[in-house]
Amino acid sequence: MLKSILKAGVTAACLTGATSAMAQDFDLSNMSDDQRAAFGEAVRDYLLTNPQVIMDAVAKLEEMEAQQQVQVDSALVETHKDALLNDGYSWVGGNPDGDFTIVEFMDYRCGYCRKAAPEVTELVEKDGNIRLIVKEFPILGDASMISSRFAIATQIVAGDEAYEQVHEALISLEGNPGEAQLQRLAETFGFDYDAVKAEMDSEEVTRRITETRALAQAMQISGTPSFVFGTEMVRGYAPLAAMEQIVAQARSAN
Template identity: 65%
Template sequence: MPYTPARPLAAAALSLALLSGGASAQDAFDPATMTDSQREAFGEAVRDYLLNNPQVIMEAVSVLEERESDAQAQADEALVSNNADAIFDDGFSWVGGNPDGDITVVEFMDYRCGYCRRASPEVAQLIESDGDIRLIVKEFPILGEASMISSRFAIATQIVAGDDAYKAVHDSLMALEGDPTDAVLVRLSEALGLDAEAIMAEMDSDEVTRRIAETRALAQQLQINGTPTFVFGDQLVRGYAPLDAMQQIVEQERAEG
């Protein structure tokens, strides 16, 4: 029989059982059937073994983490499946990239999120370098009033001026330094050739409020509480992912699709 880490522990338990007057090794492993002295002796045997073989602890932790990761991935896949319509076809979120792409990438983002800003050029590079990815942006302002103002402005731009204007404003807000004050937003609109007055008037509309509320409700269903969060096909990726990791996930989704 090949060596396994459990064998020394089993031997220790058997020795304790023999010393106790004939109890079985199985009984020796059951704390309910052990005397205080047996439990103490067995604990010392386990302690000595682990001190002499500390790698066993790391192996056990690794196995536990892998099982927890697999369980989380399965749970997230079910969440995506159960909320697919709201994720991939809500009727209002901006859609870019290739509308007929074989993989859909969805990003829940906040303009004031440092990791969203870090991910922005990498997401753009992913879309440009692949050519077969459909990108959906979900406005998910969770980092305070400046986040909410920025999202309201972006959504209002989409309603007033269309998807191309939204993309230009989205990119500008992602790069904006400082607070999105009214004066800043007006200048931004004018620099892009947009109707600042109409956009500003739309920001507090019921439609803008509805879209943000529906995205928040969806995020709650998906148990999303941070940005960025991505959906790649049927995978939920919580947190920032560098370009090479996103490319690997896309390749994996294609291979499994």
């Protein structure tokens, strides 16, 4: 299918650019079967002789699609700006009064979220003027859900500082988050495990997860990690250098 589409696009480009005078005389709808066959063979020969044309067409197509996606993403961010930045419950780290905001949709069991975590931390700490908002988005099974419920319940019961400690511990936790592991985390950080456990299945915890999932769906986010850098969305892992560049470009554009 892709090859057919590319051939059609390349054919039009070739006829327009290389044989524009002849193209004016062509009426493809009125060609005979023999003429169509000859025309197709000529196009085939041209592409076989000049295969780079196909690669150029693919590159141009990808560039156009990327530009269109940026516009769509910017509109999505603007439409859902309040839910992204002011939902009233998502944990806010970094500099709460920073001039630039990053929103991360994450899952504790996601390998790329784990890879991104220290780099996001380094970015925020090095910059000093970034506000980081974390969206709990458990999508990878029961272990993900248990981890998010425990983190959110910790925030409700013990506050933002305890949440930050648990968040950092869960993103690097080896093995599944069983009761023994979670109780040990509570004891390590000095908050009431029984109170957190009782809160994990509360309506409030469920509401927060449900609302975040609905927001992700509305913003066409289906995987983790996914980021919003200002008005730009990045679906998937981005290394530290790339994130720094995105932030710098966004600041310079404002």
